[in-house]
Amino acid sequence: MSIITPEEVRKISALARLSLTDDEVSSATRDLSGILNHFSAIGNIDTADVPAADAVSGLSNISRQDVAQPNTLCKPEDLLARAPKIKQGYVQVPGVFEESSVS
Amino acid sequence: MKTPHTVQESRDAIAAWEPHIHAFLETFEAPEVLEGVLAGKPIAIKDNIVTKFGHTSAASKMLENFQSPYNAAVVEKLIDAGAAIVGKANLDEFAMGSSTEYSAFGVTKNPWDISRVSGGSSGGSAAAVASGEVWGAIGTETGGSVRHPASLCGVVGVKPTYGRVSRHGLISYGSSLDQAGPMARTVKDAALLLEIIAGNDPYDATSSQEPVGMYVHACDKDITGMKIGVPEEFFGVGIHPEVEKLVRAAVESLKDQGAIITPISLSLTSAAIPVYYLIAKAEASTNLSRYDGLRYGDMDVHDVSLLEHYIHARGKGFGPEVKRAILMGTYALSAGYVDAWYKQASKVRTLIRREYEEAFKAVDVIAGPVTPEPAFPIGSKMSDPLQMYLADALTVPANLAGVPALSVPCGFTSENLPVGLQVIASHFQEEKMFSAAAAYEKQHDWHTRFPELP
Numbered sequence: 001m002s003i004i005t006p007e008e009v010r011k012i013s014a015l016a017r018l019s020l021t022d023d024e025v026s027s028a029t030r031d032l033s034g035i036l037n038h039f040s041a042i043g044n045i046d047t048a049d050v051p052a053a054d055a056v057s058g059l060s061n062i063s064r065q066d067v068a069q070p071n072t073l074c075k076p077e078d079l080l081a082r083a084p085k086i087k088q089g090y091v092q093v094p095g096v097f098e099e100s101s102v103s
Numbered sequence: 104m105k106t107p108h109t110v111q112e113s114r115d116a117i118a119a120w121e122p123h124i125h126a127f128l129e130t131f132e133a134p135e136v137l138e139g140v141l142a143g144k145p146i147a148i149k150d151n152i153v154t155k156f157g158h159t160s161a162a163s164k165m166l167e168n169f170q171s172p173y174n175a176a177v178v179e180k181l182i183d184a185g186a187a188i189v190g191k192a193n194l195d196e197f198a199m200g201s202s203t204e205y206s207a208f209g210v211t212k213n214p215w216d217i218s219r220v221s222g223g224s225s226g227g228s229a230a231a232v233a234s235g236e237v238w239g240a241i242g243t244e245t246g247g248s249v250r251h252p253a254s255l256c257g258v259v260g261v262k263p264t265y266g267r268v269s270r271h272g273l274i275s276y277g278s279s280l281d282q283a284g285p286m287a288r289t290v291k292d293a294a295l296l297l298e299i300i301a302g303n304d305p306y307d308a309t310s311s312q313e314p315v316g317m318y319v320h321a322c323d324k325d326i327t328g329m330k331i332g333v334p335e336e337f338f339g340v341g342i343h344p345e346v347e348k349l350v351r352a353a354v355e356s357l358k359d360q361g362a363i364i365t366p367i368s369l370s371l372t373s374a375a376i377p378v379y380y381l382i383a384k385a386e387a388s389t390n391l392s393r394y395d396g397l398r399y400g401d402m403d404v405h406d407v408s409l410l411e412h413y414i415h416a417r418g419k420g421f422g423p424e425v426k427r428a429i430l431m432g433t434y435a436l437s438a439g440y441v442d443a444w445y446k447q448a449s450k451v452r453t454l455i456r457r458e459y460e461e462a463f464k465a466v467d468v469i470a471g472p473v474t475p476e477p478a479f480p481i482g483s484k485m486s487d488p489l490q491m492y493l494a495d496a497l498t499v500p501a502n503l504a505g506v507p508a509l510s511v512p513c514g515f516t517s518e519n520l521p522v523g524l525q526v527i528a529s530h531f532q533e534e535k536m537f538s539a540a541a542a543y544e545k546q547h548d549w550h551t552r553f554p555e556l557p
Contacts, residue, residue, distance in 0.1 A: 008431065016388060016433040017410075018426060019418030028430055035489050036444075039377035045445060047450035054449070055278045056505050072306070074172040074437040082170050084391045084401040093397050094409050102169065 139185020175272020247498025389430025
């Protein structure tokens with residue numbers, strides 16, 4: 001039995017905000033099932049009293065003074081020059097509250 | 104051919120080699136620099152490391168026209184040391200892959216045999232060094248992406264301890280794993296590059312305050328009495344017989360120089376691929392959520408709602424391995440599955456880390472193969488993603504454990520394909536790793552061999 005079904009692939013792709021063609025859904029179902037089938041072997045490893053590896057650097061509570069660092073700031077014109085679309089000195093993006101908005 | 108030490112030498116080599124190997128996505132007219140430790144040495148930067156000049160695409164259509172407003176910390180440090188940044192090197196899209204075949208802008212071919220892959224994901228960086236287009240390069244690793252192509256292209260590639268080099272300005276893949284590392288023709292040159300790029304950075308809260316070691320100095324250290332562990336699991340199923348032979352001969356060579364060789368067991372080696380891919384793809388699925396098709400480039404999606412815009416732009420902008428990563432990662436993190444997949448993988452990661460910590464109580468460094476096989480033919484693994492993942496079987500454990508590791512050339516197969524010896528050390532013990540690798544290199548002349556221009 002396949003570990004993952006085409007319906008699950010569609011559900012995940014919707015959660016991930018990722019459009020897939022029908023062909024991509026088929027190949028993802030096949031590939032992910034094969035991969036996860038191989039990966040399922042780690043389920044047999046006893047981890048009953050083992051903590052997750054959440055902190056890998058051994059560091060904690062790294063903080064700095066809450067002051068602006070001017071050398072890290074970019075000039076507005078530099079940032080605008082890098083935006084895909086600009087209009088009257090602003091970055092142009094689709095409206096959030098409109099049905100159809102990208103001009 | 105020879106190693107280029109000036110911008111002009113680099114420019115000539117790039118003109119000769121680029122049509123055959125496609126190591127670069129973009130090259131620059133770098134000015135000659137006369138001062139600094141690196142004084143004009145031509146360097147390639149992997150294109151998932153941001154530069155204020157030129158583009159930073161991560162080999163993705165999603166970032167095809169992206170220009171960073173700032174330099175990554177490693178780039179700033181190299182420029183301060185006098186490096187001439189001559190180009191942005193090709194990679195698998197967002198550093199996901201082991202062959203550069205997943206670059207949205209075409210594969211990088213192996214300079215030793217252009218019908219074969221250069222490895223990945225830092226394949227462009229490795230091929231540029233191997234061909235003599237550049238003196239050195241900076242790659243990045245999430246799981247083996249410096250050592251793997253270094254091994255396949257016959258150059259030195261270093262993955263530092265997690266936290267040794269600032270991640271500021273690296274395009275994030277798996278944030279608990281990502282680390283930039285140097286590539287060069289000799290161990291000492293790679294050591295010099297690491298000395299330059301290593302160190303604490305206030306812009307990366309995971310960068311360590313441990314003092315940077317004397318890596319160049321370590322390259323001249325005698326290894327008499329050094330304890331080297333050889334994990335038998337690294338020679339398990341799937342290892343190419345010629346790779347095994349060359350690596351075992353390299354270990355013998357270390358023994359001849361006074362090192363004490365001890366067989367060891369790293370019993371969780373076979374769990375590393377599942378654990379690595381589940382964690383890396385889970386982290387990738389969240390890191391890649393920022394690419395909405397609005398901020399970093401125009402994905403040419405029109406007349407739809409904002410939600411549909413995101414969905415279609417991401418479908419258009421991402422390639423096959425990145426989509427697979429997003430799907431696998433989202434699955435492993437989703438309600439009902441997170442305990443069995445992501446959390447279990449994270450717990451096994453703790454066990455892997457403990458296994459390495461335990462091993463390093465008995466030995467100074469660990470030695471073994473870098474990759475199970477030499478460079479494979481272009482296209483041979485593209486229809487089977489699991490086979491591509493298994494190319495990383497012997498490199499990802501060091502990433503999961505967070506320890507430093509490198510690849511140093513240790514010979515050629517009967518088909519004249521380079522093979523690498525892997526040396527792994529304990530956290531922040533890069534000096535031991537460089538001592539062992541440099542001691543090996545001094546007894547051989549692999550690093551003086553160059554591929555023939557096709």
